[in-house]
Amino acid sequence: MISFFLSDLIKSILNIQDNNISFSEEECCQVTQKGDYLLKVFKGFLKSDYCTCPHCSSKNIVKNGSRHRKIKYIPIQNYNIELELTVQRYICKDCKKNFSPSTNIVSDNSSISNNLKYAIALELQKNISLTSIAKRYNISIPSVQRIMDNCYSDFKVNKKHLPEAICIDEFKSVKNIDGAMSFVFADYQSKSIIDIVEDRRLHSLTEYFSRFSLEARNNVKYICMDMYTSYISLVNSIFPNAKIVLDKFHIVNLVNRAFNQTRISIMNSIQDDSLKRKFKLFWKSLLKYYPDLCQINYYCQSFKRKLSSKLSLRKKP
Structure with a gap:
């Protein structure tokens, strides 16, 4: 009944x-x-x-x-x-x-209700792994993957097109990946992420970008990146028409590191303890652009008198 x-x-x-x-x-x-x-x-x-x-x-x-x-x-x-x-x-x-x-x-021919698929689609918008979603709703990880592919088909990477200018970099993602760092690349013009690759090592990136058509790879004219050796090898082998544009942050960082190494080397070769101490104390001033140095006088303990930042660098020991 x-x-x-x-x-x-x-x-x-x-x-x-x-x-x-x-x-x-x-x-x-x-x-x-x-x-x-x-x-x-x-x-x-x-x-x-x-x-x-x-x-x-x-x-x-x-x-x-x-x-x-x-x-x-x-x-x-x-x-x-x-x-x-x-x-x-x-x-x-x-x-x-x-x-x-x-x-x-x-x-038809599905065992997952439309309501459950909708709930999973909302979960996929959050910072939650596929494994956690599958465990929460008691379904398999491939099922979650299929729901993601069906609901967010617009987010699939088009293997037949790449923008003229792309930016590439690495980041620390999750623990259960093969490499220590993951790889991300984005469209320079739209500032939108194109895709994320779990491994930034050369063989993994070569295999990944080989899936893109030759026409798409030939369309890339500029690649903004850091000075990681594998990235340079990747560009030379996969993107024949692309020019490498080094990120200015990494260039400045490299110059600063080289300058500090030189300063420390000179400092360690000096016998005068007073002068050696000045090389150590004024390291920030040495890195500054000279016109930007402060001209306001202040009492400098090392020189036992009032000096500005400019004078302290020009003052002989």
Whole structure:
């Protein structure tokens, strides 16, 4: 016996808006232990009053048994939810083909409800790994990957096009990757990330960019990067028309590091302790652009008198 009140209540809880689905009053819900979690199974029926065959439009159709579909739903209060539908089957006596009614709560040949797919699509917008999402909703990682590919197809990298100017760099991403650093490259004009590669080593990047068409790689004219040796080798082998543009930050950083090494080398060769101490104390002033040095006098302990930044650098020991 079907209780319309109970059936409507379950449909309201599960957000089911298909009028062809109903629930029985007897054994409509079962709770079972499945591995490390509790599973609530709602048992329902999916029927449809077919008038004609969807294949040949014949009216000579009859019922032909039923089949069971198990559909995963969004977990509720630490319970994993599963809908077990008994689906009516039909057969056409003219074309001999079997068919069953469809429902708007799940795609044909899928075991994941549309509501669950939508919830996972929202989770994918957050800073959460695919593994965590799969564990939270009790589905496989490949299933999460397929949902991401279907819902965010616009984010797939076009292997037949690359912008004229791209920026490449590395960053520390996650622990369970092959290399120590991951690789990211972006469109210089739009400032948008094109893709992220988990390994920045040369063989991995060569394999990745080889998937792009030769026309796309020839279209790249400028690549902004640091002075990492593997990147230079990558550009020379994969992007024949590209010119390397070194990031000014890394150039300034290299000059500063070389200048400091020279300063320390000279400082260590000086026998006069007083002068050696001045090389150590005024290292910031030595790195400044001379016109930007402060001209306001202040008392300098090293020289025992009032000096400005400019005078302190020009003052002989």
